[in-house]
Amino acid sequence: MIKNKERLSRNNERRLVLDAIEDVLKNCDPRSIVLDNVKLVDNTLIIKDIKIKLNFRSIYVIGGGKASGYMAEALNTILKDKITAGLVIIPDYINEQLDTGKIKLWKASHPIPNAKGVEGVKKMLELAKQADKDDLVICLISGGGSALMPMPYNGITLEEKQELTRLLLNAGANIDELNTVRKHISAIKGGRLIKLLKTNIIALIISDVINDRLDTIASGLTVPDNTTYADAKRIIEKYNLWNKVSHNIRRVIEDGIKGDIEETPKPNDPIFKDVKNIILANNEFACIKAMEYFVNNGIDARILTTTLQGEAKDVGLVLASIANEIDKHNRPFNKPIALIAGGETYVSVKGNGKGGRNQELVLSALRLLDAKSKWILASIGTDGIDGNSDAAGAIIDNLTKTYVLEHNINIEDFLKENDSNTFFKNIGDVIYTGATGTNVNDITLIFIYS
Known part of the structure; x- marks a missing residue:
């Protein structure tokens, strides 16, 4: 090793x-983590101490992150033919052949997002949007998911998002700060993914974030967001980058602060009532x-x-x-x-x-x-x-x-x-x-x- x-x-x-x-x-191998924490007994999926009857018409698997491909392989071992289809985005440097069955693996770049990531997210959403209230979507989330699942928002280009990521990383921004900004220039992060899906969702998560803040891991795809556009602006200004980021990014953040662009969904939003977020392992x-x-x-x-x-x-x-x-x-x-x-x-x-x-x-x-x-x-x-x-x-x-x-x-x-x-x-x-x-x-x- x-x-x-x-x-x-x-x-x-x-x-x-x-x-x-x-x-x-x-011990931190994602396959072992999933196999140790997720069991199928008869028609009941047991995740830690949570039991879920699999009385769903279809089961789709989506997600992304450095560990998510290996998580998909383990989940395929557990659920096998119960999985209808899936797509998980993984780093392009992973060359190991993984047996993920009906779950397709899509490669993109990390830590700077690329066009393959955007294309992968579009395909992932096309698949997940097939699910309705009688179906289940299992989302496999791990560190690195923010970069691997880019979906620029409201006219922001991928190149502008790439440059913002470079600027914040080189300035020494921590992961909480970086993801606070990312959430507010993304169409799926900060809980916005849930707004796009009308189905039952279980997120299986391997945390790479201090204190396991669900809204920070992979920029909080499936959880309410406690941060705001104002927070995003403060972070960019903290590192003296406001005049270095693109006009489009400044426009979206300023419009968000004014209320002209809708905020990310917040705690107590009813869209999260059919969502379960479960951390399987952490630091x-x-x-x-x-x-x-x-x-x-x-x-x-x-x-x-x-x-x-x-x-x-x-x-x-x-x-x-x-x-x-x-x-x-x-x-x-x-x-x-x-x-x-x-x-x-x-x-x-x-x-x-x-x-x-x-x-x-x-x-x-x-x-x-x-x-x-x-x-x-x-x-x-x-x-x-x-x-x-x-x-x-x-x-x-x-x-x-x-x-x-x-x-x-x-x-x-x-x-x-x-x-x-x-x-x-x-x-x-x-x-x-x-x-x-x-x-x-x-x-x-x-x-x-x-």
Whole structure:
């Protein structure tokens, strides 16, 4: 699963951390998640503790996201011929052949949406609109769905939406902010999908969002929206982008604020009465699996947080400070101990390098690690893709720092250029998994040993 694991496993402590990462990814496989949480008993679909009699004329499957193709494969295993038809949009970098039966897989780009995504959404809607009150639509939603399911709204072009996405990502907007804006320039997000469908809907969701905000995961296709056009404008202005986005986007947002364009549907809207939204897995699930792995291997382990946020390089310094405190003073915990942190940081892009939030976090932490430190820190994106690189993340320990000191490498130069991937490639501490097919946010592991 970690393609370069043998090269990275330069001691037993490193191998333990890498084994823990692999165990987390194995447990977060979307197929396993669906098969563990969705059962068919006679004619009853059981999803966690929810029971649904399948007395429907037809069952359609739609959706999109990084994990949604694998979710579709598992659902096809469960429902088989009960599925009438389906279309799910997946990233174009997934090349694995999946057995999804009557559910067609449609490929589009991520994180910047493309025309294939728009075409896929149109075909998905054509299919789903065949369903009426006697039918069921199962929507498979996972992280990445916002980019994979674009449907520009009210005269906004795809190119304008692409540029807005680039501007917000490079400015360091977090996923909540990015999706608040996306919802208000989309024909299907922010609950607008439900306005287009007149049927029973079950959304099966793998969350990649801190605190599992349903209205943020894939920009809230099937849930009421708590945000407004005014919120969207404030976010764009926060990053000094209002005069950089297109006239069409400004027009739609301003008209929405004035009430000339209808707001996204809000809580208590009756259109949601036949909709069930069910989260099957999230970042907390991944963190618990990491903790269990260490405990099962005789190492005390604690979850620091499942809501890790902030500028990646600042968060890296905080986590390194905690590791140093335990390493040098056995407080607040005695070593050996493993610490787990889940969530999603961000990078305010200033340079022209290659990297991502996980690699930048790890590189920044390396500044506070010395050649005698007895701790390891690794951080990955569970989707296997960190930023604009082909890596999942990176790992550091005293061997890393020794190499840096011996070769007189200036860490600050790489941080200034947001070039963490080049740094870790050069020294051989980048973690490669390839696309994992899942997405439950990021996970950071710190192992302080004796």
